[in-house]
Amino acid sequence: MRANEAASHIAPNLSGAVDIEIKKRQRESACAVSGVVAVAELSSEAVVLLTHRGRISLRGSSLVLVIYDSGTVEVKGKIEGVDLGYGKF
Amino acid sequence: MDTVSFSYYLFGYRTVTAEAGSEAKLASALVYLGIGSRCGADGSFTVREGDVGRLRAYLGGRVRCSFSELKGLPGGILRQRHYILPLLSFILSVIMTVFLSSVVWDVRIEAEGGINSEEIRDMLSEIGVGVGSGINGIDIERTENALLLKCEELAWVQINRRGTVLYVETRGRREGGGTSSDVPPLCSNVIAVRDGVIEEITVRGGVAAVRPGDTVKAGDILISGIVSNESGVRFERAEGTVIAHTFDSVSASCLATEEVESFTEQELCSFSIEILGKTINIFKNYGNLTDDCVIIEDEEVYTVNEDKRLPVSVKREYIARRVVTAVPNAASELPIIAGERLSLLLALELRDADLVKLRTYGEYIDDGYIITAEYVKAENIGREVSVDLLG
Numbered sequence: 001m002r003a004n005e006a007a008s009h010i011a012p013n014l015s016g017a018v019d020i021e022i023k024k025r026q027r028e029s030a031c032a033v034s035g036v037v038a039v040a041e042l043s044s045e046a047v048v049l050l051t052h053r054g055r056i057s058l059r060g061s062s063l064v065l066v067i068y069d070s071g072t073v074e075v076k077g078k079i080e081g082v083d084l085g086y087g088k089f
Numbered sequence: 090m091d092t093v094s095f096s097y098y099l100f101g102y103r104t105v106t107a108e109a110g111s112e113a114k115l116a117s118a119l120v121y122l123g124i125g126s127r128c129g130a131d132g133s134f135t136v137r138e139g140d141v142g143r144l145r146a147y148l149g150g151r152v153r154c155s156f157s158e159l160k161g162l163p164g165g166i167l168r169q170r171h172y173i174l175p176l177l178s179f180i181l182s183v184i185m186t187v188f189l190s191s192v193v194w195d196v197r198i199e200a201e202g203g204i205n206s207e208e209i210r211d212m213l214s215e216i217g218v219g220v221g222s223g224i225n226g227i228d229i230e231r232t233e234n235a236l237l238l239k240c241e242e243l244a245w246v247q248i249n250r251r252g253t254v255l256y257v258e259t260r261g262r263r264e265g266g267g268t269s270s271d272v273p274p275l276c277s278n279v280i281a282v283r284d285g286v287i288e289e290i291t292v293r294g295g296v297a298a299v300r301p302g303d304t305v306k307a308g309d310i311l312i313s314g315i316v317s318n319e320s321g322v323r324f325e326r327a328e329g330t331v332i333a334h335t336f337d338s339v340s341a342s343c344l345a346t347e348e349v350e351s352f353t354e355q356e357l358c359s360f361s362i363e364i365l366g367k368t369i370n371i372f373k374n375y376g377n378l379t380d381d382c383v384i385i386e387d388e389e390v391y392t393v394n395e396d397k398r399l400p401v402s403v404k405r406e407y408i409a410r411r412v413v414t415a416v417p418n419a420a421s422e423l424p425i426i427a428g429e430r431l432s433l434l435l436a437l438e439l440r441d442a443d444l445v446k447l448r449t450y451g452e453y454i455d456d457g458y459i460i461t462a463e464y465v466k467a468e469n470i471g472r473e474v475s476v477d478l479l480g
Contacts, residue, residue: 037120037121064128065128066127067119067126067128069124070123
């Protein structure tokens with residue numbers, strides 16, 4: 001399933017509010033999230049992104065954050081897990 | 090070290106490091122401000138120099154961050170600024186050497202046969218070849234042909250280039266029929282240029298047609314190149330010196346009230362520099378130019394070894410306004426002033442002659458004084474005139 005489809009299935013609150021795209025490269029993965037309003041946690045093992053509709057938590061190692069001018073945030077590294085949560089930021 | 094994009098290097102960037110535990114707050118601030126950034130493995134963010142000001146203003150005291158020195162190309166230039174001037178000088182000199190070696194610096198013309206070098210230079214500039222022309226754009230063969238077509242008096246043209254100097258050699262055609270100034274006439278007479286009484290005649294060629302004491306008029310033959318002999322007539326060139334006494338007069342006057350023209354102090358109104366034929370106007374302000382203004386041009390040229398002119402000159406133009414003032418002259422001074430003016434005129438008249446007799450007289454007229462000098466001078470009145478044997 002595409003990430004957005006999975007997100008809307010698991011967390012309907014995020015449906016239509018954010019755009020999640022996960023790409024798997026040779027040694028790392030990259031997860032780009034648009035609609036981010038804040039970063040709740042940032043470390044090399046965990047990144048928590050907040051949106052107006054909920055939160056997206058990424059677990060892994062060697063995680064690196066890239067922020068684009070458009071507001072899209074991309075997390076790169078060895079992503080081992082993605083959690084989608086409820087709650088209004 | 091994480092890599093950054095080319096634009097970061099080109100325009101400069103800084104590394105922002107939040108205090109321990111505040112990395113997320115810093116990231117949030119960047120997201121909120123819409124500032125593109127990249128988080129490195131050490132937790133520091135790379136921010137473009139143009140966004141640093143906004144970030145500093147937003148963060149204030151909320152999040153303690155440290156900003157690195159300016160990195161990238163601007164940072165490198167800033168840190169190495171003491172070496173920038175010599176480096177820029179070197180780069181500029183290389184550029185100038187490359188550029189200046191591709192244009193013509195000088196055109197040297199050797200013209201013979203009735204055409205002077207200035208005419209050749211003007212024709213070359215009409216063709217588009219001169220100081221400042223691009224060397225690569227000059228087709229020498231085509232230029233030679235264009236020059237021959239442009240000037241019918243040219244018989245031969247050769248153009249060579251050595252470095253940035255063009256060498257132009259030309260030969261003019263010799264006109265057929267009559268005589269040119271370079272070839273002495275086959276037959277000529279010496280005639281009188283003015284009326285006079287012959288005092289002395291010295292013949293070096295031809296035969297004398299007058300004797301001392303003869304009165305001659307302008308146009309009379311003094312020495313003839315047509316010589317009769319036993320076998321017939323011989324034609325030769327008349328040469329000689331004929332000294333005669335001539336009569337003339339000259340007058341000078343001085344008015345009681347004379348208008349004296351003077352000029353106000355010169356004001357610089359234009360300043361330009363000419364380099365390789367191109368004019369760069371630095372300053373130009375003519376103000377209110379009227380008919381009473383005169384413009385004085387001054388060009389400062391630079392030479393090497395006193396004979397080679399560099400293709401650089403400074404041109405200045407000055408404005409001076411004409412002021413006419415009526416100056417009264419005392420009656421007692423009128424003869425003196427008129428006499429001084431007469432002396433100047435006499436000096437001009439007698440520069441190539443000897444004064445034999447002089448009589449001066451003056452009188453007061455309605456508005457001033459006039460003085461007249463009648464004189465007799467001894468001068469050479471002969472002038473050689475060629476005779477066209479072919480009629």
